[in-house]
Structures are given as C-alpha cells and as structure tokens.
Amino acid sequence: MNTMVHYYFAYGSNLSTRRLFIRLPHAQCRGVAELKGHELTFNMLSKDGSAKCDITRTEAVSSRVLGVIYTLSSEELSTLDSIEGARYDRVSKQVRLLNGEFLEAYCYIANTFHTDQLPFSWYKQHVLIGAREHCFPSSYIDTINHQTSMQDPDVKREQLELEIYK
Incomplete structure (x- = not known):
C-alpha cells in the first residue's frame, strides 16, 4: 500500500467536509489556507450544463482564494482525479495555512469555461456551507452568497445533493 501523503486545497463544493468525506472518507482536514494572487469564480462549465467553481489568476495584490487543506493518500488523490474529471487540471500551488506555514498543495483548475451559465443552487449551498463551517470571513461568505444561481x-x-446535511 502506498502511504505517501498529498495535500489538497479545496475551494469549491469540497469545502464542505460532509461532501468531501462522502467522497473520500479517510481524508484528513488540516485547516484553512489561502492562495494569494487568485480569485474565486464560478466559470467552469460542468457536464450538467451548470457553472462550478474555479480559481483565476489575477494581478490584484489583495486577491486571494480561501480553501481547506485535506491530506489524501495516493489512492484518494487518484479517486479525486476521477471525480473532478477531464474538465479540471490538477496543478500544484503554494498556499499558506492560517498559522503561517507554507506548503505545496494540489488543486483543480478548470480548462472548460463559459460566460453565461450559473451554478445550481445546491452547488452554491455546498460552497457556502463549507465556508461557514470553516469560519471564513463574513465578507468572503457574502461574496459567495451574492453569486447568482439557478434551480x-x-x-x-438536488434532493440527493443536499440530503447529506439532514
């Protein structure tokens, strides 16, 4: 068995530990981290026709994406590759944990974009629930909350997606 540990920076629906742990029950939550020089967007075109989260590089000095670091085994990382699919590329980014520690973590960056699709409301709920669960700043949560979504x-x-919170 491969015991190598990988760090994963979740910034979208996998912020919700319930959602991630259903997918990867042996993952470990390490804590909140930030990725500087990027912003959170909802511009990845999903196979279901809706928008999903992505992170976009920006020149703004103050820009950042908040996320959660999970530790994954090589097998779990392979499973996550399958879940995220071909519409995301797995890349390594340097992130900073809230305690100041820097580490290299994998994240998924979209390679399929759109300009006119919205996320489903259940998807946005996963992101909001995760941001609240990990006590992200209210201004960051407000930005997510103000993202327009559709039924x-x-x-x-939708019922199946939100059933995990009951």
Whole structure:
C-alpha cells in the first residue's frame, strides 16, 4: 500500500467536509489556507450544463482564494482525479495555512469555461456551507452568497445533493 501523503486545497463544493468525506472518507482536514494572487469564480462549465467553481489568476495584490487543506493518500488523490474529471487540471500551488506555514498543495483548475451559465443552487449551498463551517470571513461568505444561481431542473439530483446535511 502506498502511504505517501498529498495535500489538497479545496475551494469549491469540497469545502464542505460532509461532501468531501462522502467522497473520500479517510481524508484528513488540516485547516484553512489561502492562495494569494487568485480569485474565486464560478466559470467552469460542468457536464450538467451548470457553472462550478474555479480559481483565476489575477494581478490584484489583495486577491486571494480561501480553501481547506485535506491530506489524501495516493489512492484518494487518484479517486479525486476521477471525480473532478477531464474538465479540471490538477496543478500544484503554494498556499499558506492560517498559522503561517507554507506548503505545496494540489488543486483543480478548470480548462472548460463559459460566460453565461450559473451554478445550481445546491452547488452554491455546498460552497457556502463549507465556508461557514470553516469560519471564513463574513465578507468572503457574502461574496459567495451574492453569486447568482439557478434551480436544478433535476429535482431528484438536488434532493440527493443536499440530503447529506439532514
């Protein structure tokens, strides 16, 4: 068995530990981290026709994306590669934990973009729940909350997605 540990920087729906632990039950939450020089967007075009989170490089000095660091085994990282799929590229970025420690962590950056799609409301809820769970600043949570979303026409998918919080 491969015991190598990988760091994963989650910034979208996997901020929610319930969502991530359903997918990867042996992952460990290490804490909140920030990625400087990037901003959170909802511009990845998903196979379901909706928008999902992405991070975009920016020149603004104050820009940052907050996320959660999880430790994953090589097998879990491979599973996550399958979950995130071909519409994201796994890349390594230097992030800073709140305690000041820097580390290299994998994150997924979109390679399929859109200009006119919205996230489903259930997807946005995963992101909001995770941001609140990890006590992100209220201004950051407000930015996520103000992201326009749409109802998923597949009511059963929406119910299934949000069932984890009951």
